[in-house]
Amino acid sequence: xxxxxxxxxxxxxxxxxxxxxxxxxxxxxxxxxxxxxxxxxxxxxxxxxxxxxxxxxxxxxxxxxxxxxxxxxxxxxxxxxxxxxxxxxxxxxxxxxxxxxxxxxxxxxxxxxxxxxxxxxxxxxxxxxxxxxxxxxxxxxxxxxxxxxxxxxxxxxxxxxxxxxxxxxxxxxxxxxxxxxxxxxxxxxxxxxxxxxxxxxxxxxxxxxxxxxxxxxxxxxxxxxxxxxxxxxxxxxxxxxxxxxxxxxxxxxxxxxxxxxxxxxxxxxxxxxxxxxxxxxxxxxxxxxxxxxxxxxxxxxxxxxxxxxxxxxxxxxxxxxxxxxxxxxxxxxxxxxxxxxxxxxxxxxxxxxxxxxxxxxxxxxxxxxxxxxxxxxxxxxxxxxxxxxxxxxxxxxxxxxxxxxxxxxxxxxxxxxxxxxxxxxxxxxxxxxxxxxxxxxxxxxxxxxxxxxxxxxxxxxxxxxxxxxxxxxxxxxxxxxxxxxxxxxxxxxxxxxxxxxxxxxxxxxxxxxxxxxxxxxxxxxxxxxxxxxxxxxxxxxxxxx
Numbered sequence: 053x054x055x056x057x058x059x060x061x062x063x064x065x066x067x068x069x070x071x072x073x074x075x076x077x078x079x080x081x082x083x084x085x086x087x088x089x090x091x092x093x094x095x096x097x098x099x100x101x102x103x104x105x106x107x108x109x110x111x112x113x114x115x116x117x118x119x120x121x122x123x124x125x126x127x128x129x130x131x132x133x134x135x136x137x138x139x140x141x142x143x144x145x146x147x148x149x150x151x152x153x154x155x156x157x158x159x160x161x162x163x164x165x166x167x168x169x170x171x172x173x174x175x176x177x178x179x180x181x182x183x184x185x186x187x188x189x190x191x192x193x194x195x196x197x198x199x200x201x202x203x204x205x206x207x208x209x210x211x212x213x214x215x216x217x218x219x220x221x222x223x224x225x226x227x228x229x230x231x232x233x234x235x236x237x238x239x240x241x242x243x244x245x246x247x248x249x250x251x252x253x254x255x256x257x258x259x260x261x262x263x264x265x266x267x268x269x270x271x272x273x274x275x276x277x278x279x280x281x282x283x284x285x286x287x288x289x290x291x292x293x294x295x296x297x298x299x300x301x302x303x304x305x306x307x308x309x310x311x312x313x314x315x316x317x318x319x320x321x322x323x324x325x326x327x328x329x330x331x332x333x334x335x336x337x338x339x340x341x342x343x344x345x346x347x348x349x350x351x352x353x354x355x356x357x358x359x360x361x362x363x364x365x366x367x368x369x370x371x372x373x374x375x376x377x378x379x380x381x382x383x384x385x386x387x388x389x390x391x392x393x394x395x396x397x398x399x400x401x402x403x404x405x406x407x408x409x410x411x412x413x414x415x416x417x418x419x420x421x422x423x424x425x426x427x428x429x430x431x432x433x434x435x436x437x438x439x440x441x442x443x444x445x446x447x448x449x450x451x452x453x454x455x456x457x458x459x460x461x462x463x464x465x466x467x468x469x470x471x472x473x474x475x476x477x478x479x480x481x482x483x484x485x486x487x488x489x490x491x492x493x494x495x496x497x498x499x500x501x502x503x504x505x506x507x508x509x510x511x512x513x514x515x516x517x518x519x520x521x522x523x524x525x526x527x528x529x530x531x532x533x534x535x536x537x538x539x540x541x542x543x544x545x546x547x548x549x550x551x552x553x554x555x556x557x558x559x560x561x562x563x564x565x566x567x568x569x570x571x572x573x574x575x576x577x578x579x580x581x582x583x584x585x586x587x588x589x590x591x592x593x594x595x596x597x
Contacts, residue, residue: 096157096158096160096161097154097157099161100131100132100133100157100160100178101131101220102129102130102131103129103130103131103132103220104127104128104129104130105127105128105130105212105213105216105217106125106126106127106128107125107126107127107128107209107212107213108124108125108208108212109122109123109124109125109126109189109190109200110122110123110124110200110205111204111205111208111212112204112205112208117199118199118200118205122189122200124189126182126187126188126189127186127187128179128180128182128187128209128213129153129180129185129186129187130153130177130178130179130180130213130217131153131157131160131177131178132160132175132176132177132178132219133160133161133166133169133175133176134175134219134221134222135169136169136170136173136174136175136176137169137173137174137175137222138173139225140173140593141172141173141174141175142172142174142175142232142233142234142235142258142589142592143174143175143177143214143227143229143232143233143234143235144165144168144169144172144174144175144176144177144234144235144236144237144585145177145178145179145210145213145214145234145235145236145237145257146159146165146176146177146178146179146236146237146238146242147179147181147210147236147237147238147242147245147246147249148178148179148180148181148184148185148242149181149184149238149239149240149241149242149245150181150184150240150241150242150444150445150448151181151184151185152180152184152185152441153178153179153180153181153184153185153187154185156178157178159176159178159557159558159559160176160178161561162558162559162560162561163557163558163559164237164261164556164557164558164559164578164581165178165237165557166559167559167578167581167582168235168237168581168582168585171582171585171586172585172586172589174235175219175227179210179213181206181209181242181245182200182201182205182206182209183198183200183201183444184441184444188438191438192436192437192438193436193437193438193440193441193443193444193447194436195436195447195486195487195488198443198444198447198487201444201447201448202448202451202452202497203245203248203448203452203497203498204252204497206245207245207248207249207252207253210236210245210249210253210257211249211252211253211256211257214228214229214234214256214257215228215229215256216228229255229256229257229258230255230256230258233258233588233589233592233593234256234257234258235257235258235259235260235261235585235588236249236250236257236259236260236261237260237261237263237557238260238261238262238263238265239263239264239265239553239554239557240263240264240265240266240521240553240554241266241448241453243262243263243264243265243266243267243514243525243554244262244265244266244267244498245265246260246261246262246265247260247262247265247267247501247502247506247508247511247513248267248501248506250508250510250511251501251502251506251508251511252501254508258510258588258592259510259511259512259585259588260510260511260512261512261514261581261585262511262512262513262514263514263515263554263556263557264514264515264516264519264521264522264525264553264554265513265515265525265526266453266455266521266524266525267501267502267503267504267506267524267525267526268498268499268503268504268524268525268528268530268531269452269453269454269455269493269495269497269498269499269503269524270454270455270495270523270524271454271456271476271492271493271495272454272456272458272461272476273454273455273456273457273458273523273524274457274458274459274460274461274462274468275523275524276455276457276520276521276523277336277339277457277462277468277469277470277520278520278523279339279518279519279520279522279523280336280339280469280520281293281466281469282518283517283518284339284353284357285357285361287361288356288357288360288361289469291360291361291393291396292335292336292357292360292469293467293468293469294386294389294393294467295332295360295393295396295397295400296332296333296459296467296468296469296470296471297384297385297386297467298380298381298384298385298386298393298397299313299329299332299384299471300329300384300459300471300472300473301383301384301385302380302383302384303325303328303329303471303473304472304473306383306384309379309380309383309384310325312376312379312380313380314328316373316376316377316380316401317331317332317401317404317405317409318401318404318405318409318413319331319404319408319409319421321420321421321422322421322422322425322426323422323426323428324426324427324428325473326427326471326473326474326475326478327422327425327426327427327428329459329471329473329474330425330427330470330471330473330474330478331404331408331425332404332471333459333469333470333471333474334407334408335352335353335356335403335404335407336353336356336469336470338350338351338352338353338354338355338356339353339520339552340519340520340521340552340553341353342354342552343552343553343555343558344551344555344558344569344570344571344574345558345559345560345569345570346569348558352407355403356403359399359400359402359403360396360399360400360403361396362395362399363395364395365395365398365399366398366399366402366403367398367399367402373398373401374394374398377394377397377398377401378390378394380397381393381394381397408425409421412424412425427478427479427481427482428481429485430485433482433485433486434485443486446482446483446486446487447486447487449493450480450482450483450486450487450489450493451487451489451493451494452493452494452495452497452498453493453495453498454492454493454495455524456476456479456480457470457474457479458470458474458475458476458479459471459472459473459474459475460472460473460474460475460476461476504525504526504528504530504531504532504535505526505531505532506526507526507537507543508543509542509543510542510543510588510591511543512543512544512545512546512581512584513525513526513527513537513543513544513545513546514544514546514547514548514554514556514577514581515527515546515547515548515551516547516548516550516551516552516553516554516555517547517548517549517550517551518550518551518552519551519552519553520552520553521553522535526545527547541583541584541587544580544581544584546577546580548573548574548577549573550571550573551573551574555574556574556577556578556581558570558574559578
């Protein structure tokens with residue numbers, strides 16, 4: 053059985069807001085009725101049973117893009133916690149987005165969802181997105197059967213849920229919208245999703261919070277790495293961009309040193325130059341995985357920067373290869389900086405070998421480097437049974453969202469943080485090989501909802517100051533007013549100082565907090581979120597439309 057190439061796993065983790073370099077283990081957390089020490093010992097899946105609601109496969113029978121249409125239904129999975137519920141309380145639905153919903157269950161115990169349910173005497177819900185986890189409407193993931201995987205169909209699912217759900221144990225109550233106040237929350241793709249939800253279904257969801265919401269679909273999203281340039285350690289960024297440029301100059305302009313370059317990194321087993329360049333670009337992607345919550349924080353970015361800025365050789369064998377390294381630096385156009393870059397280049401090589409080469413070659417899977425890292429793996433892309441869950445998000449970005457993070461799109465007046473060999477053509481190979489899609493996505497299908505400038509009463513926009521996805525959000529400098537709007541209770545517009553990707557979603561048990569955790573900017577924004585949702589609830593009770 054073929055397993056997903058490592059490069060694809062890294063791309064999917066980037067998309068979902070999880071670290072691009074670290075696989076986060078299942079988090080052992082428990083429910084509200086347990087003591088805090090006990091909570092950390094209990095798998096949330098055992099505390100919150102999964103439920104399913106039968107929803108239509110196809111809501112849009114007048115749209116020819118969904119032909120042949122379907123009159124069928126499928127099970128959409130959800131979980132809920134009614135521990136704090138009192139009559140008149142709201143339902144707060146966390147949209148799990150482009151991932152298995154079980155990964156969001158800890159938020160029923162701590163974090164913003166839990167805080168909102170507790171503060172409003174509401175019900176917290178985690179709702180899975182169609183075509184993720186176990187919520188599949190079709191028997192396989194062939195391109196034809198993925199036609200029902202669009203944002204508008206999934207938005208209709210979330211509205212249908214609010215209008216039809218019956219919560220186990222609360223069957224005697226009508227907890228559907230619009231009789232009950234419904235609020236939505238999502239982060240990243242799900243953040244954009246709930247922003248659109250408020251716009252399209254204002255009579256169903258009384259308010260929504262879009263955290264790190266990527267509301268502007270962008271085909272060539274080269275700006276993804278620019279916040280790393282702006283907020284990352286200057287010495288690390290300066291060295292990193294030069295080392296990437298050395299590789300680019302050799303790969304594109306001085307090819308006789310190409311094999312020597314690949315061999316130095318232990319990557320001579322990678323056939324295609326763009327695949328090789330992509331592996332060298334991986335370390336900088338750890339920026340997105342940084343989080344204030346120690347349990348989910350990915351330290352790899354800091355570890356990488358620590359390696360390439362270390363004034364000493366980290367590995368003795370690398371130190372013995374200085375002559376070869378200097379030759380590569382000269383061939384890459386940095387003869388004047390060869391002395392200053394020799395140790396950083398050596399430590400870069402050591403980091404890549406340790407982090408990306410050894411785990412593949414030393415594993416028991418008998419996998420080649422090409423199998424692990426090549427984007428040119430057409431055999432793998434032909435697999436489309438339900439176990440190939442990796443297909444769902446690429447289908448979405450190939451058809452509607454884009455967000456290809458290129459180095460080729462970076463203006464010529466600056467060095468890119470990833471290789472210029474990472475082009476639109478290269479990054480979209482998956483679209484061609486997996487789905488036979490050879491044209492750019494229909495980003496207008498997404499941006500028609502407002503893009504950068506989306507705005508609606510009781511739609512909150514929350515972003516992280518240092519988030520690499522900020523450039524696709526209403527806080528982008530390309531948005532109206534340069535991404536600076538006035539924040540009000542009616543339309544909150546908040547930027548979390550020093551934060552990365554939807555940092556407001558996370559939380560700690562009371563006995564885990566310290567003087568610095570959660571960070572003050574996160575606590576302040578979470579307090580404001582609780583405050584304006586309570587104000588919205590009072591408006592709902594007062595009958596305000």
